Amino acid sequence: MYFSSREKKLLKLLLENTVGIPAQNLQELLQISKRTLYREISSIEETIKPENAQIINERKMGYRLVGSKETLDKIRQEVEKSQEIVFDNVQRQSALVANLLLAEKEEIVESLAVDFAVSPTTIHNDLQQVEKSLAAYGLSLYRKKARGILVVGPEEKRRQILSNIIYSDVNEYEFFSYLAELTTPDENFSSNNFFLNFITPRWLYFAKNAVLEKTNNLFIEVTDNQLQQVITSLALTLERIAHSHWIVDEITDDTVSPAVQSLAEQIMGEIKKQTELEITDNEVLFFTKQLEGVNYKKPQNIFLDNFDAELSYQVRELIRLVSQQTQKDFRKDDTLFYDLLTHLAAAFKRIDNQAQLAGNPLLEKILTEYPRLRKIIQDDLKEIFTDHRAFLQDELAYIVIHFAASLERNPVQKEISALVLCSSGIGTAKILESRLNKYIPEIEWIEIAKISQMGHIDFKEFDLILSTIFLPEFSLPYKVISPLLLDDEIREIKQELQGKQFSNRPVSTHINKETPNDFEQVYEQMKVANELLTQFSITEVSTRQTLEKTLDVILDELEGVVVEDPQKVRELLIHRHKTAPIGIPNTHFALFHSANTYVKKPYFAIFDLSRSVPILGMDRKPMELTRLLLMLAPDNMSTTEERLLGRISNSVIESDVNIQTYQYGDEEAIYERISSLFITEIKDSEEE
Structure with a gap:
């Protein structure tokens, strides 16, 4: 039960008398009009009716509160709770919005002023701000002359704003501690948090039970704050249904994931088993849309039907731009990429369900601690995601956190660099560079320069200076080496590198494991990698009238060896292409891919078209396709096959160098690139 400040004062008088x-006595004691008194009594009666209590007006005796002793004790506990709730401006406006959204009839400005212990002028000012916030979500304030204010608009929007207000003003510890106390659906206690009391404990209990107890394994990877959002939204939905506030406007289901809808149906099914609520298909669909905004940490596989290739490209672009502007290469952090991909996929589902009515102090602190990174990310988000409105502060903060976490995992400032001054010919310089790369892998960047170029070199850019001759009067530290880099010189350089403190050296996260990887697993990886490399080729194809017919030419050549039914595979490739653009922006190539039962084995190859074909790029802009990358896999591919093909697909847009390689590289160059990817994958799997 929730009572306003004035309602509590009225109830206190009724309990005492x-x-x-x-x-007349009530009017004088509360300093209100007869009309206001009737309104307050009517409001209280609606609240206490489910508790089998009522207010009666007996002739000559006046108003009296009647009900069982247990019910009256419960109301007394609620009334005696502390009245002194101090709000800041933002909290007061949030509380005001919640009051108006839940009100069954008009609210009077003067009454609201009493409830929040401020002047009517302050409430009027608050209402101006509130009206703007509500308008952004399709709700409006309707003012009835001499009667008060009422919020008008769809139920769906009311719930979205209400759940966000409650979520924003209740911290995770307070929320889950309160849930832990709800051991039965008939608990009668209330929370000390003003906003948490907008939902009856009964519905929080059922929401908690359905989400955490019955479907717990489905939410293992979901963060606490998102669990809080889900439970709050579900409990509020149950609360509104219990008061006969259903969603009547039809909700379209063309954008919801079947898997998420199935989860929503399962949770609502649990609710139906335990309550008598009338849960319509519209209500299930509404809850499905709330679940769509949750990060489930689903595996990102290019062959999955719900894999968002366009978003994958946009995330790569975001990481590339942030890397350029911060001069910190985030592109090497796969964890960052997949975390951002998962987060943004869910964020865009959440973005329309959020109301910026109150800030999160912890997230605001993150934005304050990383001002430059925050500004860069904010600008890059606007540039890349042009079809979405501005990211709210909380979403921006979470994205900043992902990049900040990457800095903690891999504090890369600059690679160890070496300058080699060589007086010999180019052949000797190449041998020297090759031996440095081979025997001293700690040096990640080597520049060979002639003695005659010394006047044009900025020596401060290098961590180590090597020279094949003695340099008289050269003031900086350097080491003389022979042009063939002898074994003892290699040992001396390694010792010097170990002794030097490179504050900007990348922190290695590699852990040596004493137990070697299983031989059969390594053999399986080598076998699949070898088969993919053996069949890889770049083939010229005569372009036909349409893309479909051009694909027919390509797939007919693969029949019997790679595919069993070329026509079925072509249909699936075209369907995937039409469902989501696959062209790489600012290039002339695209990655066509499909995993299905008509493919016999993993396959990757490239086809150069004799004439360009118009298609859409991942940025939704038209482009001319001249090089077609084709990746196929059987429907039941092994983990090894999936990982190796995943390495290729991820590398396509991993960096500008890779994009150039796949667009213009010949067969040898791309073969070498894929070989390198497979070696890295096999090494990584050995470390897991």
Whole structure:
């Protein structure tokens, strides 16, 4: 039960005057009009009716509160709770919005002023801000002359704003501690948090039970704050249904994931088993859309039907731009990429369900601690995601956190660099560079320069200076080496590198494991990698009238060896292409891919078209396709096959160098690139 400040004062008088109190006395004590008194009593009666209590007006005796002893004790506990709730401006406006959204009839400005212990002028000012926030979500304030204010608009939007207000003003610890106390659906206690009391404990209990107890394994990877959002939204939905506030406007289901809808149906099914609520298909669909905004940490596989290739490209672009502007290469952090991909996929589902009515102090602190990174990310988000409105502060903060976490995992400032001054010919310089790369892998960047170029070199850019001759009067530290880099010189350089403190050296996260990887697993990886490399080729194809017919030419050549039914595979490739653009922006190539039962084995190859074909790029802009990358896999591919093909697909847009390689590289160059990817994958799997 929730009572306003004035309602509590009225109830306190009724509880103290058990034989009755006349209306005139109530008006004088509360300093309100007769009309306001009737309105307050009517409001209280609606609240206490489910508790089998009522207010009666007996002739000559006045108003009296009647009900069982247990019910009256419960109301007394609620009334005696502390009245002194101090709000800041933002909290007061949030509380005001919640009050208006839940109100069954008009609210009077003067009454609201009493409830929040401010002047009517302050409430009027608050309402101006509130009206703007509500308008952004399709709701409006309707002012009835001499009667008050009422919120008008769809139920769906009311719930979205209400759940966000409650979520924003209740911290995770307070929320889950309160849930832990709800051991039965009939708990009668209330929370000390003003906003948490907008939902009856009964519905929080059922929401908690359905999400955490019955479907717990489905939410293992979901963060606490998102669990809080889900449970809050579900409990509020149950609360509104219980008061006969259903969603009547039809909700379209063309954008919801079948898997998420199935999860929503399962949760609502649990609710139906335990309550008598009338849960319509519209209500299930509404809850499905709330679940769509949750990060489930689903595996990102290019062959999955719900894999968002366009978003994958946009995330790569975001990481590339942030890397350029911060001069920190985030592109090497796969964890960052997949975390951002998962987060943004869910964020765009959440973005329309959020109301910026109150800030999260912890997230605001993150934005304050990383001002430059925040500004860069904010600008890059606007540039890349042009079809979405501005990211709310909380979403921006979470994205900043992902990049900040990457810095903690891999504090890369600059690679160890070496300058080699060589007086010999180019052949000797190449041998020297090759031996440095081979025997001293700690050096990640080597520049060979002639002695005659010394006047144009910025020596501060290098961590180590090597020279094949003695340099008289050269003031900086350097080491003389022979042009063939002898074994003892290699040992000396390694010792010097170990002794030097490179504050900007990348922190290695590699852990040596004493137990070697299983031989059969390594053999399986080598076998699949070898088969993919053996069949890889770049083939010229005569372009036909349409893309479909051009694909027919390509797939007919693969029949019997790679595919069993070329026509079926072509249909699936075209369907995937039409469902989501696959062209790489600012290039002339695209990655066509499909995993299905008509493919016999993993396959990757490239086909150069004799004439360009118009298609859409991942940025939704038209482009001319001249090089077609084709990746196929059987429907039941092994983990090894999936990982190796995943390495190729991820590398296509991993960096500008890779994009150039796949667009213009010949067969040898791309073969070498894929070989390198497979070696890295096999090494990584050995470390897991």
